[in-house]
Amino acid sequence: MPKRQLGRNGPEVSAIGLGCMGMSEFYGSGSEEESIATIHHAIERGVTFLDTADMYGVGKNEELVGRAIRDRRDQVFLATKFGNVRGPQGEFLGVKGDPEYVRSACEASLKRLGVETIDLYYQHRVDPNVPIEDTVGEMARLKEEGKVRFLGLSEAAPHTIRKAHETHPISAVQTELSLWSRDAEAEVLPTVRELGIGYVAYSPLGRGFLTGQIKSPDDFPDDDFRRFHPRFTGENFAKNIALVREVEAMAREKGCTTAQLALAWVLAQGEDVVPIPGTKHVRYLDENIGALEVRLTDEDLQRLDAILPPGAAAGERYHERGMETVNL
Template structure:
């Protein structure tokens, strides 16, 4: 397994991670047995970077990951997140970053995961009602208390990242980055590089759209949230599927899958970038790992830029409520 370093002097992790969210929510039916087998297979292949959050499945995903790594903790670089608050029925209640919540959320995650320490602890979304210095200050105390090793932020704006890093060393920033979500290239990527912070790219396959396997909104199960996602509905879907078709053509020429080409593009953004594609099936995990062997020439990269330049994808990357919580 090829490895990459998260930030200047940071921890070494597998060059591709595994996003575990879809194992418990948002992408159709659960299959716990196959999900755990997928995590075990990832570890067998040397993929050590696992990503979860307390909101995925309202805690169920952390428990699932905890069961999967129970006897293999020393093989895992474990990342989880706090900040998105959900009610008993799974309803979204808002974002919290106050110190009391930081402490209680961490303790709850440690219990669900069944571990003594979290390797990388992210603030999932920035609480605009709490100064970032207070939130990160509380996170820093978790490091002092031995509950967390490294700190991260998710969907934070450049100014927020700077203030946070002034309070305590931030090891990684996670935002969405793919061929059809390139906002991070404007300010976030330059900022983390200036500060020596690692960058983790979530949804590098555009929530599955860039795999080339989605042909119609009807391909999604009834309980798949993508049925209502702005980029997967109406005219936006038709415009976006046409763009993916052009990416497919290049993938065929390269002798790789569309998903591998999309991942190779993210990997080519720099050695400081680590994508964490999500899957709950072993066969797709193997396909994703093989993207590490896809080499893109300058001509390939220029062609992809011409197909999907920044802003090319039709529709916002979240619904209005979700967009209100990103890049804050």
Template sequence: MTRRMLGTSGLEVSALGLGCMGMSEFYGAGDERESIATIHHAIDRGVDFLDTADMYGVGRNEELIGKAIADRRDAVVLATKFGNVRGEDGSFGGICGTPDYVRSACEASLKRLEVETIDLYYQHRVDPDVPIEETVGAMAELVREGKVRFLGLSEAAPETIRRAHAVHPIAALQTEYSLWSRDAEAGLLPAVRALGIGYVAYSPLGRGFLTGQFKTSDDFAPDDWRRNHPRFSGGNFEKNLALVGEIEAIAAEKGCTAAQLALAWVLAQGDDVVPIPGTRRTARLDENIGALDVVLTTEDLARIDRVLPPGAAAGERYHAQGMATLNG
């Protein structure tokens, strides 16, 4: 397994991570046994960078990861997040970045994960009502106490990242990045590179759409939240499906799948970029790992840019409420 450094932090991870969110929520019903088997298979294949958050499944995803790595903790780089508050019934209670909440959230995550230390601890979304210096200051205390090794931010604005980094080194920024979500190229990627911060790309397969497996909205489970996602709704679905057709055509010429082409493109954006595609199935995991063998030439990248330039996707990344929490 190829490995990559997250900026200049000293944190080394597999070049491809595993996003675990969908194992517990949002993408239809999951199977715990299958999910644990997939995590074990990932570790066996050298994928050691596991990504979760306290909000996924209202804590259930962290508990699942804890079970999966109980006998192989030293074989993984464990990343989780705090900040999106949810009630026990799953309701969303806004964003919180107060120092007291940072500490309580971390303690709760450690307990659910059944570990003594979190390798990479992200603020999931920036709290607009709490200065970033206060939030990161509390996160830095966790590092000094040995409860956290490295700090990260998710969906933060360049100036926020600079202010946070001045309080304590930030190892990684995580935001959405894929062939149909290229917003980060304008300001975020240059900003984190200037600071020596690694970049972790979530949803590198466009929430599965770039794999080509979805042809109509009926392909989603009834309780799959993508049914109501802006890019999967109304006329946007058909427009984005046409973009996937372009990806599939190029992939066929390269002798790979659409998913592998999409991941290879993200990997080709720099050695400081680490995509974390999510899957619950070992077959899909193996397919994703195959992207590491796909070599994109300068000509390939130029062609992809022509058919999928920044802003090509139809529809916003989230509904209005979710968009308001981005670039904080």
């Protein structure tokens, strides 16, 4: 498994990570046994960069990941996040970034994960009511105490990233990046490159849309949040599936799967970009790893740019409330 460095002075991680969110929530039900088997298989194949968050499954995802790595903690680079507050029934209660909350969230995550140190600790969403310097200042104190090793931000705007980085070096910024979510190319990627911060791409397969597996909105189970996602409903679905058909045709010509082509495009955006495709199935994990073997020429990249230029996807990447919490 090739490695990539997160930022100028950051850690080395596997070139592809594993997003664990869907193992506990959002993408329909799954088997905990298969999810843990998928994490174990990932580690065996060298995919050692694991991504979770305290909000996924209202803490249950961290507990699952903790069980999976209990006897192999030294083999993984573990990332988790704080900031999205949820109630006991899973209700969303907003975003918090005050120092007291940062500390309490970290302590709770350490306990659920069953570890002494979190390798990469992200602020999941920026709290507009708390100066970023206060949030990152407390994160830095947690680092001094050995509770976290590296600091990260998720869905932060360039001006926020700069202020945070001045407070304490930020090792990674995570935002959405895929062939149909290319907003980061305009300002976020240039900013992190200027500052020497690594970039982690979540949803690199467009929440599964770029795998070619989704044929109709009816494919989603009742408890799958994509049933209500702007890009997966109504006219937007029809427009977006037409674009995916073109990517599918190109993948056939390249002799790879649609998912591998889409993931190869993300990998080709730079050696400082680390995608973290999520899956709870071993077979899809292996397929994702296969993207590392797909070589894209300049002509291939130009063709993909023509099929899915920035802004081509129909619909926002989150519902209205979700869009209010990104790029702050």
